Amino acid sequence: MAAKGFDRPPVGRFLVSVVVLVVWALYLALGPGFAFLQDLWPVSATMAFGSFVAGATAEGGGAVAFPVFTKVLHLPASTARDFALAIQSVGMTCGALLIARSGYRFLEPVFWWTLAGAAPAVLVGLTWVAPLVVPPYPKIFFTMFTLAFGGFLVWMNRRPRILRTRVACDHGRRRLEFVAAGVVGGLAASIVGSGADVVLFILLCLRYDVDEKVGTRTTVFLMAAVSLIGFGFLALSGRLAPAVWPMWLAAVPIVAFGAPLGALFCSWQKREHVVGFLIGLILLEFATTVWLVPFDASAVGFSAAFLATAFVAMLLLRESRLAPPDSEIPAGPNREGLPSPDDDPEGPPALEIGQP
Numbered sequence: 049m050a051a052k053g054f055d056r057p058p059v060g061r062f063l064v065s066v067v068v069l070v071v072w073a074l075y076l077a078l079g080p081g082f083a084f085l086q087d088l089w090p091v092s093a094t095m096a097f098g099s100f101v102a103g104a105t106a107e108g109g110g111a112v113a114f115p116v117f118t119k120v121l122h123l124p125a126s127t128a129r130d131f132a133l134a135i136q137s138v139g140m141t142c143g144a145l146l147i148a149r150s151g152y153r154f155l156e157p158v159f160w161w162t163l164a165g166a167a168p169a170v171l172v173g174l175t176w177v178a179p180l181v182v183p184p185y186p187k188i189f190f191t192m193f194t195l196a197f198g199g200f201l202v203w204m205n206r207r208p209r210i211l212r213t214r215v216a217c218d219h220g221r222r223r224l225e226f227v228a229a230g231v232v233g234g235l236a237a238s239i240v241g242s243g244a245d246v247v248l249f250i251l252l253c254l255r256y257d258v259d260e261k262v263g264t265r266t267t268v269f270l271m272a273a274v275s276l277i278g279f280g281f282l283a284l285s286g287r288l289a290p291a292v293w294p295m296w297l298a299a300v301p302i303v304a305f306g307a308p309l310g311a312l313f314c315s316w317q318k319r320e321h322v323v324g325f326l327i328g329l330i331l332l333e334f335a336t337t338v339w340l341v342p343f344d345a346s347a348v349g350f351s352a353a354f355l356a357t358a359f360v361a362m363l364l365l366r367e368s369r370l371a372p373p374d375s376e377i378p379a380g381p382n383r384e385g386l387p388s389p390d391d392d393p394e395g396p397p398a399l400e401i402g403q404p
Contacts, residue, residue, distance in 0.1 A: 061308070064145045068138065068304040076297070088298035090121060095135060099303035102136060102271070103143040103310025104317075105264060105326050107246060109136050109303060111194065114240050115333050118187050119340045125186035125240070127289040129178070130282055132241025134296045136275035139303030144272045146308035147265050154265035157217035158226055158252070163273050165230025166237070166244045170278045173238025174287070181239050184341050185350065190240040191337040192351050196358035197246050198330035201323055203362070204253055211259040215252070225251065230270075237274050245271040254365040260322055268311060 076082050085092070098112030105111075109132065117128035147154060181189065217223055229251045236243025245267035252258040252266065282288040343351070 061146050061149055065142050065304040065308055069301050072300050084294060085298050088295060091295045091298045092302055095299040095302050096306060099139040099306025100310040102140050103307035104313045109139055111242055114190055115336060119336055125183060127291055129241040130289045130292045131295055133275045133278040134292055135299050135303055136271055137279040138300050139307035140268055140272035140275060142304050143307035143311040144269045147268060147311050152265055153213055153262055154269060155215055158215055159266055159269045161217055161223045161226040162230040162248050162270055165227035166234035166274050167277050169231040169234025170238050170274055171281055173235040174278060174281060177235055178238045186239055187341050188347055188351060191334055192354040193243060194330050195334050196355055198327050200250055200362050201327055205323055209257055212257055213259050213262045215256050234274060237278060244274045254362055255369050
């Protein structure tokens with residue numbers, strides 16, 4: 049019997065993307081036209097890759113857009129941040145809906161509890177925190193944040209480990225953990241346009257040993273919701289950078305298909321390939337920052353302090369991880385390198401953590 053999600057025709061799974069494309073084409077045909085798009089090809093080219101990364105990994109499209117826009121196109125960090133939130137509200141929403149329509153497993157209760165912290169945090173951050181972060185610190189913050197994430201990925205994949213595909217949110221302490229992660233991630237997103245997804249991913253993998261593929265899908269839902277909230281707030285409050293609108297229109301049809309394709313790619317690939325792809329991307333971003341962004345003594349000190357803090361936080365998370373009783377350790381499906389029940393949404397039930 050075909051696995052759920054593979055018995056739907058491709059057009060059905062991309063229905064939302066097709067609707068977005070039709071609405072976009074009608075708007076431009078009846079309004080400003082298509083001529084302006086030829087001047088914005090760098091934006092479209094950037095998001096062709098960025099949207100794929102958004103759907104395939106635990107980093108949003110802003111993980112590509114922010115460094116390219118600030119270091120290559122020399123746009124203000126606030127404009128890059130606004131664009132990241134705006135375009136992720138389309139691409140990652142399409143990716144999340146494709147995941148839902150295809151029946152792939154994600155951690156829905158975790159998503160809702162993390163969003164409870166991220167939603168107010170991104171609004172507070174956009175209003176009061178982000179204006180306090182002056183250049184070039186948004187660029188440096190983004191690089192150090194992703195570098196810490198890359199170090200975490202290398203650390204986590206040093207040796208085989210038991211992987212889980214479910215986490216119960218039936219205890220107050222656990223819910224508070226996800227709310228707190230949402231607060232930290234929402235503040236990060238208010239500065240660089242992404243980050244809520246990365247914070248949640250680190251928590252899921254370090255403390256709960258969640259399969260990276262399941263964790264990635266959950267972060268797609270989270271970053272889609274955070275981006276919709278942030279973009280909506282910026283647009284309705286008049287804070288959105290004016291340059292964002294034409295760039296957004298140039299990238300909408302691309303990300304509407306790029307992020308869902310990335311989500312499918314993640315589901316079809318071995319988790320080791322997804323991890324390797326992420327690490328390569330992070331190393332490239334770090335190299336370009338060292339090359340293009342000037343570092344004075346204060347910037348170096350900030351970077352060192354940030355990495356040290358991130359390392360200590362990740363160490364504490366790992367030391368406090370939840371280890372299942374021996375009787376609950378699965379004999380095969382969730383062990384590293386062996387097929388996961390998540391590869392087939394109708395496969396055998398996965399281990400669920402039910403103790404605080």
